[in-house]
Amino acid sequence: MAEAVTSPAAPTPKQAASFIDPQALMAIRNLELRARIVVQGFWNGLHRSPYHGFSVEFTEYRQYTPGDDPRYLDWRLYARSDRYYIKKFEDETNLRCYLLVDNSRSMSYGSLTYNKAQYANTLAATFAYFLYGQGDAVGLLTFDERIREYLPARYRTGHLRHMMLALEKPAGGTQTDLAMPLKRIAELVRKRGLMVLLSDFLAPLDTLERSLSQLTASGHEVMVFQVLDPAERDFQFEKASFFLDVESGRELYIEPEQVREDYLQKLKKHQEALAAICQKLGVGFRPAYTDKPLDVALFDYLRERMQRGKIVKQRKGGSGS
């Protein structure tokens, strides 16, 4: 996992050619359109992909016994074999996915033509569009130091539109506090589901483990995307200047040449610590750099899901056997 952090699941140059340039994508103003472009392109590519039919996992057939819901009879098999079989799925209901988007002020930083918040919102919109397209219920929770927007997971007409509007609202927060929103979502969402957390995690990680463990303990599946700007990743500043903290307003005089090494080291440590927490809790962790295509993140998501699905299956198989 540590390897994944230092060299995130960035697509190879060959792969990258097929992805959409994030600069061009982010130039599109409409969030929904951006998400659609990403997802549609993804679908197109997916025809050639080996991953198919993952959303609602088929597990086994079982003989029909009176009292079973006749809805789940496999009529085709009945036509072929003249026997009643019930088709059993991994999850009988649709997936419930909650997108947790950090809207704190640090997310408003961006060295490109767009900032981290816009990127994270587009990413969240992409996920929502993708999952909605699959027929899954999608919910949204935006937060800074407290919860800003909460849309429960639904699959109904117009819900996607609401989500897009909520995501398009400008960020108004000041500082990042993950503990409180995570605790709140754990309380709000009783049914198990998928939690996708999008944040820059530029805050002390002391309470993160506890907060994430609350989610995992509730049975939620959690995925974490750390949204970072390339400037934050590389710290390629040259000119000495006063650096102003957007969240605290603190001002420091910085000679970048002098502090770069130290900065990168500290950032690396921070990311490693975050990855370690995630690994410990069985949470998927992926850095999402804003100069990378959004599809990559989606791709990572799916791959993560696949792997986790296998693991779960293996675990289940193991436990069942």
Add this chain to the structure above:
Amino acid sequence: MSFLTPLFLMGALAIAGPIIFHLVRRTTNDRFTFSSLLFLQPTPPKLTRRSRIEHWLLLLLRCLVLGLLAVGFARPFINDATRGGADGNLARQRIILLDVSASMQRDGAWTQARQKVEKLLADARPTDQFALYTFDQQAKALITFEQWRQAQDAERKAVATQRLADTKPGWRSTHLGNALATATEALEEEVARSELKRSAIDREIIVVTDLQEGAKLDGLQGMQWPEGVKVEVEPLNLGKRSNAGIQLVAEGEEAAASAREQTVRVRVSNATDARKEQFQVGWATADGVQLSGLPVNVHVPAGQSRVVTVPRSVENAQAEKILLTGDDEAFDNTVHVVRQEPDRAVVMYLGDEQPTDTKQLLYYVQRGLQTTRSLAMEVASRSSANFPTAAELGGARLIIVGQSLTTGQNAELRRMVEDGKMVLVALKDVNMATSLANLLNLPNLPAEERSGSRHALLGQVDFTHPLFVPFADPRFSDFTRIYFWKHRQVDLSGVTGAKVLARFDDESPALFSVPVGKGQVFVLTSGWHPADSQLALSSKFVPLVYSFLEQAGTVASRQAQFAVGDEVPLPAEVTSTAQIILPDGEKLALGDRKQLAGTELPGIYGVQDNGKNWRFAVNLPTEESRTAPLPVEELERLGIPVHSSILVSAQQIEARQEKLKHAELENRQKLWRWLVVAALAVLLMETWLAARLTRPAQTVAA
């Protein structure tokens, strides 16, 4: 180029500021927003010292602004004689007012004053118009503008100096207000004559004075001070010497004669700046330089006064000078006292009455006419049997007739009246009408007795007549309280020239006058004794009798104390042959003058006329003793543009005058305005340039 306030040039040192700021400055002022400083450590800011100045033009502009402001504040002016100085082309008119009041008698005062005037005259330029006036109570010209103009250039100063040498300080009081008014009038006249514009003339009044506290300034309050006339006060430096003055306290008329004989009261006033407070007052010896007998010690704090009683002893019985010792200045230490003999006035009463008979007229006349401080009254009573001689009648001031007289007596009396005597006839019964007709030289005077249950009142009084003028005030004009039980109605139709002064309420005359020759006969148609009326018992009686005496020319109060410069009224009886003896022994013929205008010397004056001798004392005006310096601000407060050179040395005066000249030049040129405008213009350029230079840097930083 000179500067009025060169110290402000030090402000140019502030130019060092921009230079230092240009040389030493921080590497950056850029601000950069970053998402989080979580992983950043501050780098200590570094100041970079650069040996090379980057923006030369900006630096120059900034330095220029500061330099211009510094020069502007230093108030530069071009001190060029050819540009016409403050008084270069101006015609100068100077009036010197030289104080010759009594206080100038102080030690050294006159010498100093003369030196100052001589120096002023010596400094006069040939084009200057000069006038020299002396002043005490009034200003007096020694040399007018006209005389100065007419004299030859070379002679002017000599003439002025000569006239100055002939002048000496007098003994009069100081009236600076009058003097300044006279001087401004003279200046105004001179301007009107010269037909020059006022602005083209530098007009100045130079007052050479000891500027004492006692100088009178009244008359200046309401005065519109002419524009462009300056006043320069040249006060004398007389050092710090204590001065106390002595004045006679006026005695009241009613003061008891016996007490007056023994003592004299004087007021000792100490000047506000005095340092001595203990003095002696006493009678002076005949030569007037030393105290004789026992002096009175008196303690007077500075600025205060005390009244002291100076008793006469046997040895001082005839002394006429009181001396004050103990202060530094002698000029105001003597007060002259005249032992005034009361005037003797005889009133002749003609009637057969006992002086003690309270029912008769004489008793009340005697009670009414009491001896006062200035008038020794004597009421002589004679009956018709014991008729006075012509000399006795002539010596009487007023003759009162209270009974019928014989024809001879009436003829005698009539002659006296024709010579100017005044006779008052009290018509106490109808029978006296015949005698009165006789006196007035009438065939008969019809009269009838008026008496009855109803009393009469004075219904109509002629308050315009001198006799009743003292009663004209509404407070005293009520005669209706006086009841007349009896009176005689006299028919005045046959009396030529009779003038009714008061009438009873039945329209019959109560008091009338008939002119006879030079004199007058007053007739009261009722008596003042209780049988006839309440007049003698009323408050009007005594004033009325004195009013008659005054009509007879007797009571004119003789003042015996005057101040130097006062006009001294002479007694009415003084004839043109009288001689006036001045304190220094000089004799003057009185001539037709009725008063002695303006005494010049303090001392005791005498008037001799036909063997009669009347004396009066003239003392120093009291204000002259107040010798503490008057603050010059007092003059300024009255709106006089004054500058004084009190306590300033000659060099300082010159330096100050130079400075004033420079200030005037600077005020006229006002170069600082242009410098401030230039500084503002440069500042605008600097702002524009700085904005231009910093703008690209900002966009790069963003």
